Amino acid sequence: MTVVELRTTAMAVGGEAVAREASGRVVFVGGAGPDETVLVELTDERKTFARGVVVGVVEPSADRVAPPCPHVEEGCGGCDWQHLAVDAQHRLRLEQVADVLRRTGGIADPEVGAGVALAAERLRTTVRGTADPEGHFAFRRRRSHEPVAVDSCLIAHPLVEDVIARGWFGEATDVTIRVGARTGERMVVVGPSAKGVRVPDGVLVVGTDELSSGHRAWIHEEVAGRTWRVSARSFFQASPEGAEALVAEVATSIERFAPEAERLVDLCSGVGLFAGTVGLGRSVVGVERNASAVADARHNLADTGARFVKVALGRWRPSPADVVVADPAASGLAAEGVAAVLATGAAHCVLVSCDPASLGRDAKLLAAAGYAHVGSSVLDLFGHTGQIEVVSGFRRFG
Numbered sequence: 528m529t530v531v532e533l534r535t536t537a538m539a540v541g542g543e544a545v546a547r548e549a550s551g552r553v554v555f556v557g558g559a560g561p562d563e564t565v566l567v568e569l570t571d572e573r574k575t576f577a578r579g580v581v582v583g584v585v586e587p588s589a590d591r592v593a594p595p596c597p598h599v600e601e602g603c604g605g606c607d608w609q610h611l612a613v614d615a616q617h618r619l620r621l622e623q624v625a626d627v628l629r630r631t632g633g634i635a636d637p638e639v640g641a642g643v644a645l646a647a648e649r650l651r652t653t654v655r656g657t658a659d660p661e662g663h664f665a666f667r668r669r670r671s672h673e674p675v676a677v678d679s680c681l682i683a684h685p686l687v688e689d690v691i692a693r694g695w696f697g698e699a700t701d702v703t704i705r706v707g708a709r710t711g712e713r714m715v716v717v718g719p720s721a722k723g724v725r726v727p728d729g730v731l732v733v734g735t736d737e738l739s740s741g742h743r744a745w746i747h748e749e750v751a752g753r754t755w756r757v758s759a760r761s762f763f764q765a766s767p768e769g770a771e772a773l774v775a776e777v778a779t780s781i782e783r784f785a786p787e788a789e790r791l792v793d794l795c796s797g798v799g800l801f802a803g804t805v806g807l808g809r810s811v812v813g814v815e816r817n818a819s820a821v822a823d824a825r826h827n828l829a830d831t832g833a834r835f836v837k838v839a840l841g842r843w844r845p846s847p848a849d850v851v852v853a854d855p856a857a858s859g860l861a862a863e864g865v866a867a868v869l870a871t872g873a874a875h876c877v878l879v880s881c882d883p884a885s886l887g888r889d890a891k892l893l894a895a896a897g898y899a900h901v902g903s904s905v906l907d908l909f910g911h912t913g914q915i916e917v918v919s920g921f922r923r924f925g
């Protein structure tokens with residue numbers, strides 16, 4: 528085991544701090560903050576870079592705090608920024624987004640601001656973990672598959688935490704707990720099978736083996752005045768508050784840059800969140816490759832006239848649009864997604880990114896396709912973690 532003393536200089540996208548050894552090699556350090564001297568155990572050494580974790584603090588960052596959740600000390604890898612004050616987390620997210628838009632996106636002076644404020648704790652309506660050898664719910668140790676049993680979770684909604692504390696999950700390898708915070712409905716998806724699993728009364732349990740053989744299971748959530756069916760295999764945002772914050776930021780961008788837009792394309796539409804909020808009163812086409820999400824979207828928006836196409840972005844035959852809302856997976860729009868935006872002819876694109884690295888790449892591709900960045904709002908959707916959610920506007924020029 529090699530332990531080195533390092534001075535961190537900044538935070539990298541993904542949540543680790545960055546330091547440099549005397550040799551010049553970059554080290555990504557888990558559990559560190561910016562501008563601190565730490566003892567780092569190197570866990571992965573390569574020629575050009577290394578990774579490590581903090582095993583001691585020599586001179587703490589001004590942003591360092593004692594992690595508020597006791598399970599961090601026990602090795603729980605669920606949150607990677609509990610050692611940073613909540614206001615510092617917020618500042619670092621803003622800095623990282625501006626940095627990536629400058630460096631990767633090639634935007635000299637990007638407009639980046641804070642989005643709607645969100646609490647760091649007790650909001651998350653979906654958590655994913657496993658079972659420990661005694662069958663208790665567990666998160667995984669950081670950068671490991673080893674389970675760390677927990678009986679509470681600071682970031683989870685109380686309805687989720689209750690299942691964590693009282694459920695028994697046998698020999699499950701995957702346990703996803705999902706609740707409707709505003710409907711009270713709860714569901715646990717267990718892999719490979721739900722046999723023998725015990726949960727509090729009223730919680731729906733389904734095995735991934737049952738889902739694979741065609742069984743459907745869902746809960747409902749309330750967001751922006753509508754009720755949304757969310758099936759076991761459909762994506763939904765991390766909390767209803769987070770979903771509403773995203774909708775508000777997307778709506779602001781459309782009102783500011785494309786208020787007259789009549790035709791809206793919702794790329795990566797999931798269960799129809801943007802189609803069913805900012806799309807209301809407009810002609811809407813949603814594009815989504817996940818069959819479960821498309822079925823939910825068609826059900827959720829049956830009264831609106833929105834049309835959902837079940838197809839992967841790269842195979843979609845574009846419909847003309849005045850505005851595009853795109854909310855891709857972490858890998859971003861990439862070349863095929865940007866080509867789809869361009870092919871709609873839309874004058875404005877609102878991009879929702881859950882990974883700043885892909886935001887930087889997409890901003891560069893969009894600029895090459897003729898769309899200028901007109902502003903980004905950073906949302907603290909994932910409190911106590913280095914994960915960052917950003918809503919950005921891109922206006923076609925020329």
Ligand SMILES: C[S@@+](CC[C@H](N)C(=O)[O-])C[C@H]1O[C@@H](n2cnc3c(N)ncnc32)[C@H](O)[C@@H]1O
Nearest residue numbers: 762795796797800815816817839840854855856
């Ligand atoms: C981050 S989620 C956003 C969903 C929705 N906009 C919402 O806010 O709930 C991304 C969605 O994109 C879908 N997706 C991922 N890659 C895709 C692709 N290549 N083509 C179409 N949909 C894709 C996923 O199935 C998922 O539903």
